[in-house]
């Protein structure tokens with residue numbers, strides 16, 4: 003009797019659904035749609051529909067609206083029960099000689115489970131924004147840096163230099179939330195605050211409150227050269243180029259030197275991949291020379307889709323940021339070699355476990371050539387060769403934790419609607435348990 | 440009905456200073472719920488293990504070790520070379536890992552347990568980074584853990600101090616911070632100096648005002664120490680003082696001890712704060728003066744922060760002093776951060792060289808402090824891991840303390856001018872096993888108010904380490920024969936045989952909820968997060984972290 007009861011409970015839990023009959027208002031909700039992790043959203047849930055009603059940026063508003071109720075697992079294009087999909091995944095993992103665990107769009111619990119599974123299977127791990135994350139790490143590991151965090155930016159900065167950061171398309175709340183509010187612990191810093199934008203035309207902020215803005219246009223791939231010229235101007239050295247541009251650089255240098263706490267902001271994912279590390283190094287060099295006599299700091303924006311959490315957790319669990327391989331007798335950290343894109347392109351892996359719990363993002367097309375296990379929100383239509391297991395979205399369907407872009411602040415994600423979708427941690431935990439038996 | 444649940448450890452020599460036991464040959468009885476303090480019904484004994492010739496102590500307790508949180512993880516990210524050169528292999532530990540100076544969390548837990556330590560306390564948890572610190576500690580297996588929350592550089596505190604707020608408000612703020620950060624104790628780092636660095640001040644003496652708020656380190660230290668005293672926290676204010684690493688800082692240290700005027704306080708990694716300015720190089724040992732002050736002031740405890748020669752990484756909340764130190768980084772890279780109007784951090788890799796006058800003298804100063812401080816209950820063994828050296832050098836350090844001839848041998852190998860400038864050669868003291876048991880478990884546990892750790896009597900959780908007695912104390916303390924965690928065998932002869940998670944210790948003190956209202960408004964007006972979101976819920980530690988939460992309730996002192 004008792005056995006039957008337990009069995010029924012387990013079945014109930016496995017039967018997925020997304021529903022709620024109550025219309026509820028949630029305050030101080032953490033948004034997971036970029037690395038800023040704004041935690042002041044006001045959100046209304048009506049059944050399965052989650053609608054931000056205050057403080058969400060346009061990108062987040064669209065992302066919250068993009069949710070499906072079609073909760074069906076698929077095996078090779080055919081609808082399947084979730085238990086069967088997990089069994090298929092286990093069988094694929096048993097057969098794989100070199101699996102890849104990629105995407106890593108998950109909350110901390112999901113990431114812990116992903117690393118445990120990868121270690122058991124001898125997999126390589128990488129995040130879907132691994133390329134951008136590696137640009138920062140390359141600079142960090144070669145020279146270090148001096149940085150700040152969002153509350154310091156909000157209160158201390160009297161000058162903010164956006165280095166190729168396009169806040170029109172991502173990090174949309176940077177200015178309204180951290181730069182234009184009128185209150186600041188040091189009110190004079192807020193009164194004097196001005197913006198400088200360096201980068202291509204279309205990326206210049208289209209709205210910046212009433213903050214004065216200086217713009218110096220240049221293509222993204224020319225940013226390193228521009229920054230070296232700025233560094234020279236800051237040092238009082240010669241500046242080359244057209245007279246008008248020279249004059250502008252010298253003026254900007256004077257403003258930077260007069261500032262009490264200039265902050266240089268970059269977003270590795272928005273820089274030209276071929277030159278991103280050069281741009282970031284140049285920024286860090288400027289910050290370093292300024293700090294010899296005055297204060298200045300860098301701030302990097304990134305780590306979207308759980309990316310910062312993935313790098314941070316990889317680092318504490320293995321000792322290495324991404325990407326690492328568990329394939330051998332020891333860990334192997336070889337950031338470029340273990341890039342998921344490269345491994346898929348070169349057919350160096352024979353199975354791809356793709357995790358994207360925050361958005362219905364499919365694995366890279368190259369993964370279509372090999373068996374794939376996809377964990378993502380309901381309603382995805384993965385390729386024919388995939389086992390697809392719908393999972394809940396952290397911060398909507400279940401509680402969780404994420405680390406913000408500055409790698410310092412982490413925030414709780416609360417459940418916003420009734421849901422019995424499995425979490426990434428559930429699915430990977432069950433998979434690992436099955437592999438162990 | 441007899442339930443066979445007890446393990447008997449028979450024939451070992453027991454060193455349990457909390458109960459005055461100095462090498463008593465007796466059986467120790469263990470059960471999953473803790474030590475059984477009197478001889479049980481023989482029918483209840485599941486197994487009886489002969490450990491004749493062995494030394495039995497409670498599990499080691501490290502009162503100051505940087506094991507988890509933002510700066511530790513930055514150190515790991517910054518130094519893939521340290522990790523690539525120190526990889527664990529499959530089968531060595533339950534899971535893979537890497538690193539020596541800043542090992543991965545899993546490896547940290549395994550290595551501490553292999554060394555017979557069963558509790559480790561992270562001393563520098565920024566409230567803004569508390570959730571992250573707990574995430575890492577949750578992934579540090581086998582050991583109990585806890586953390587000290589940093590106060591005294593945060594703008595909220597400095598504003599209220601500048602405004603002359605009532606002492607009661609600071610007590611509420613301290614108690615609230617313990618709750619929100621899930622902390623065991625309170626630490627101050629370079630009081631006011633981390634904040635001052637944000638305004639481009641490059642040094643801050645005890646009576647020098649922070650330019651933004653006009654308050655001095657002396658006021659900050661007094662306010663926190665008084666608040667902690669009033670709340671009745673077991674562990675007093677944990678102080679990383681002004682002027683870390685600066686020649687002549689011994690005067691600041693002595694002045695800070697005087698400033699406390701009898702209030703209890705703990706001075707951490709005091710080796711880094713015990714430097715004079717004598718001699719040709721204007722750098723000398725201040726150890727004798729500091730030891731005398733500690734001996735004369737029973738309200739003061741210290742841990743040493745011993746340095747060892749070799750590569751390590753220094754990581755500290757003290758962004759002001761770490762920035763100054765970044766000029767000496769080896770390899771040449773460092774990370775300095777201003778953090779969340781809360782505090783800061785600095786991560787600077789460093790190589791201590793035995794042929795360097797300054798480094799060699801630092802080594803000697805640490806040992807002088809160990810050997811000249813008389814009351815072992817007020818001095819704790821630390822290397823300020825990894826700032827002075829990685830924690831894995833503890834067995835070597837224990838040998839240096841217990842074996843005067845070994846110490847003299849080592850002294851002969853360091854820079855001769857440093858050896859000549861130090862008293863160390865004339866100090867013949869050798870620590871006994873009983874004293875080692877005090878400074879590595881009994882005293883730190885007592886200082887932290889952990890009634891269930893650091894001893895082998897009634898109420899102990901059953902963390903026990905059994906060492907094979909060996910005249911080579913380094914070998915003896917490196918690889919104990921048996922290690923038990925909460926009554927469960929976790930390590931046998933260096934091999935990990937079980938992987939319990941370890942509990943998280945926190946202190947609770949009552950506070951007026953009005954402070955939460957004030958902070959709600961402050962966070963909403965100025966900070967980048969909501970107050971309720973930055974506070975760490977119990978469930979995050981118990982459910983997400985799978986770590987039992989052990990709550991220690993503070994009892995207010997009558998004012």
Ligand SMILES: [Zn+2]
Nearest residue numbers: 503562708823
């Ligand atoms: Zn320390």
